[in-house]
Amino acid sequence: MKRWFSILVLLLLVVFTLTACGNETATTEAPTAAPTKAPTEEPTKEAPDVDFAVMPGGFLEKALTGEYAGTTVTVDGAMEGNDPDGVKFDRGVAAFEEATGIDVNYIGNKEFEATISVRVDAGDAPDIADFPQPGKVTQYVQKGVVVDVTSWMSEEWLSQQYNQSWRDMATINGVEAGVFHRFNGKSLVWYPKDDWEAAGYAIPTTWDELMALNQQIADDGDTPWCIGIESGAATGWAATDWTEEMMLRTTSLENYDAWVAGTLPFDSPEVKNAIETWSALWFNDDYVFGGRSSIVSTYFGDSPAPMFEEPPKCWMHKQGNFITGFFPEGAKAGVDYGFFYFPPVDEAYGKPFLVAGDVMVMFNDRPEVKALMEYFTVPQSASGFLEGGGALAAHQTATPDMYGMDMERGIAELVAKATSFRFDGSDLMPGEVGAGSFWEQISSYVAGSIDLDTAVKEIDASWPRP
Amino acid sequence: MSGTTRKRFGKFVVNFSLFLLILIWTVPTLGILVSSFRHRDAIATSGWWNVLPHREWQPVREIDPKAEGFDPDSVMEIEGATGTFEEFREGIESPDGKHRITWIGNKRIGRVEVQEQVWTVDWNFSLDNYKQVWGGQDFEFTKADGTVEIVPGDDMSRAFLNSLAVAIPSTVIPILIAAFAAYGFAWMRFPGRRGMFTMIVALLAIPLQIALVPILRDYKTLELNGTFLAIWLAHTGFGLSLATYLLYNFISGLPREMLESAFIDGASHFTVFTWLILPLSVPALASFAIFQFLWVWNDYLVALVFLGGNPEFELVTQRMAAIVGARGQDWHLLTAGAFISMALPLLVFFLLQRFFVRGLLAGSIKG
Amino acid sequence: MDFLSKFRERSQTPMVRLLSLIARVLFAVAIPAIAFYVLYLGFLFLRDSEASRGTIALVAIVWGVGGVAILFWIFNSFVERMPAAWTARLQPFVFVGPAIAILTWYLTLPALRTFWISCFDRNGPPAGLSFVEQISSNSFVGLDNYVAVFTERLMLEAFRNNIMWVVFGSTLSVAFGLVFAVLADRSSYEKIAKSLIFLPMAISFVGASIIWNFIYEYRPAGQPQVGLLNSIVASFGGVPRAWPQWVEIIPWNNLFLIVIVIWLQAGFAMVLFSAALKGIPEELIEAGRIDGANEIQIFFNIMIPYIQGTIITVWTTIIIFTLKIFDVVWVMTGGQFGTHVIATQFYRQSFTAGNKGFGSAIAIVLLITVIPVMIYNLRQFGKQEAF
Structure with a gap:
């Protein structure tokens, strides 16, 4: 017992001494925090030279004078702070931190969907959240916890920075819930460039040319397409992308928007026709590597691999520009692979482009948070992605010379040439559908366990009705 | 067959059938162990058994x-x-x-x-995966003028230290509290005993996700959020029902006569608990310690919610989630990652395994 | 102590007794107060300190572990200083109190709150209203969510699958765990054997999913198979397929996921059984041998009855674990292809769909499903006699 007691006393002593040290450091910290308030006394200071545009009369302008220096803004998101995208994000905001003295604390993680919901419910929302699926913002807008960006950003500024489509995509229930930061182009077809040229295939620009090419490649003994939609819990999302591409290519934009909003049911002839259009290609075993049965079970990231064998076993793969991260090590853009625009089906609907991207949503109304939101409206805020690859700037003020890589620049040019563009519909639909039944039912349909009529009826039934 | 040959034969049957079972159990792990030394493209295009x-x-x-x-x-x-x-x-x-x-x-x-x-044989091994996981990946940025800048990543030592600081108290605290409670339920009589025990069994079934919102709200009021104490208490709360339940089973199974004689000698409950029950329960305490340590070590969600918001506190699991990339493009690194993050729990298992010894109890009954 | 008791005997006047009582109470209150203060200082240090990571980690460990031990010791000495009748009455609460308090805070209250939310629609109870106003608001739906839980197609599928999980998952985990424990105990390489069986437990779920991807991985026929199972199947001329996604055999494709959990959990069962087996007195087994029993008879007639309590406990734990099963299903299939379980539905409804009421109702139903297990355990508990 005695020995125990002496150990306890020792333990207490250690804790005591360390606490004392701790308190000391804490008290010495205090004065350094105080002067941050001081600059408010001096009215206007010369703003430093920055290489990004600043909204006149906004909070960023004030922040540049050092008014909010020493404050911290927390940003949550779906990428880990230490993964490549997290590092690219940090790089983008570095210029802001340096110019304003505001610290941007990125705390994102892979369980974003759950943690953001928990944080908001517990009243501990991050200042800003980076949502990869704007559809998920709806529940927070309904709760009234999201700050409308038009409440302080001028109409003029927003329409100068963004194409109207981007602003429409960020508007939920009449609230402009956030500003877009970066995006991925989806209407892209990847092909093995050097072998393609050696084989003498031509890049198709119309649907008829594409179908002729399919048959030609099949006649030559190969399967034209590599398709895989397996993705763990998210299996099926790649098939929803194809559905959206076809919706844009076989019917009007009004119908697309109505479909995304839930007023045009999946069970309508337009949507069924869109799904059947890609089904004709997918379910033809001569056209898909491994045949229909392998589509559901092939991991989307592994699916383009046969395209890189020497010689290729398949020749085309449709996917967003992030897919290059999955290509084999050492595959060179412009040599081993290239991309072209996924051709339109019906010329009447122009050259639509499907995109998906990240929207920045503000939860806490503080001046330094607003300053960062304003910064997100300029393309320099995405510079990490523009220089490191993987995403494009959503701003119409972004110029080709901001991109470090030819490929991203090329995609940006393709997007600029598009006659219209729309956001990934499944990402805009309510979670039950866009991240639930749509994936699930379309996977079952591709797997062949249910027919199309059953699938679309199930999806319609799952749509949440108030 | 004579007695000794039969015994020897029995031993052989035991050893051989155990060997077969272990082989089946180990092959999946062997698969990624081998894969962790292979190149990314080799992993994706050929089976790991091609090294044979x-x-x-x-x-x-x-x-x-x-x-x-x-x-x-x-x-x-x-x-x-x-x-x-x-x-x-x-x-x-x-x-x-x-x-x-x-x-x-x-x-x-x-x-x-x-x-x-x-x-x-396909013997093209490398340590690249391990280097990238432990040392961090390098990131490349091409500026508009074509210059390339390389940003090196952090290594994992900080994450390891953080995970230890989270896992050790989160293992010991619930065990201590649970051992007291288990003794109370097993050898003390008090009103509400049944009701409380029912509660403990029922709580086993609760998905911990339901507790995240209210606890986070309480933490915010108490300004506990983002501290070590917050995460220890959370793991204690979520692990306590199982700990109490398992330890109760063991402690209630101790021979009644032994405790009786101690009480006759005038010992108090506290003395009996600290000097008799705790030492006797070492195998049970050690086995639960292993599990709790594992769960805490491999936890991702609880740490995100209660420790999240502070990049300083990055844990091993968060690092593992980060290395596979935003869309999982570097999943092959998990082969090496799984082994690096497994090293410590295995060490704990080896250290605690020596407590699983026969005769602790048998000896004490005689004495 | 000796001095105190003598003092007590001599001074029997009420005044002195009162004073001594007050002194004892003061003493009893002061010690916990000081202890709490010390622990609070330690907490402040940990919360605000800028010291190096190593120091903080070390202090954290000492403070956390030592603090809890001190608290127990102090509370106990407080109670033991009380009159004997009070000691007997209060001491049990010193032992079980902290556990009950923490569990109430962390699980019981959240569970009650969840039940409350489950009576509301997708947005949960409207904030800022009184109890009566909440009940009379439009968002209050009573038990409608529960009706939905028991009628929705995906929920019924989840119930069916969870039954499979409980039946196959828990039984086989326990059986394998027992076989491993007994064999390892009798083998010549016990430690290595146990470590290898335990190995899967040490791997995180993400790691485990990668491991099993290497088993189930599918490549179209004709391509070199990367998955072990498909490679074996293909070498025997079979058709390679993605096993957990094999829709033609729903619901049996769930077995491919259940195997993963058996692989993980057998180590858990083995460790606990092994600890219990070590408790069987060697004399008992020797006596059995002398009576001419063979090893199999010893296993069934001596070992199993002796560790029966542990078997029930382990079984209960694994049954509850399989009822709550989430990670494996979520990572491998996300519940698609007929593999939904209750917990994946709970997660989808609560977080993906943001349907608070429905998600909460599922969590409560999960709680209800353990009632049979609970009753059984209580019966066992009732047989236990206390002092």
């Missing part, structure tokens, strides 16, 4: 079908073998049976290979 000697078709000669004037749309004769394009794509054995003639690629840019079956 196996027979493979390898080309000895290549033929350019265009130069030879083969017409792939008709029946062809190549190197003595005859068949259609489709048959040659599958591979046709030459008449002498030594070679296989295979058409690689399509009709336009294909080639014909004469192949031979040879024994081979």
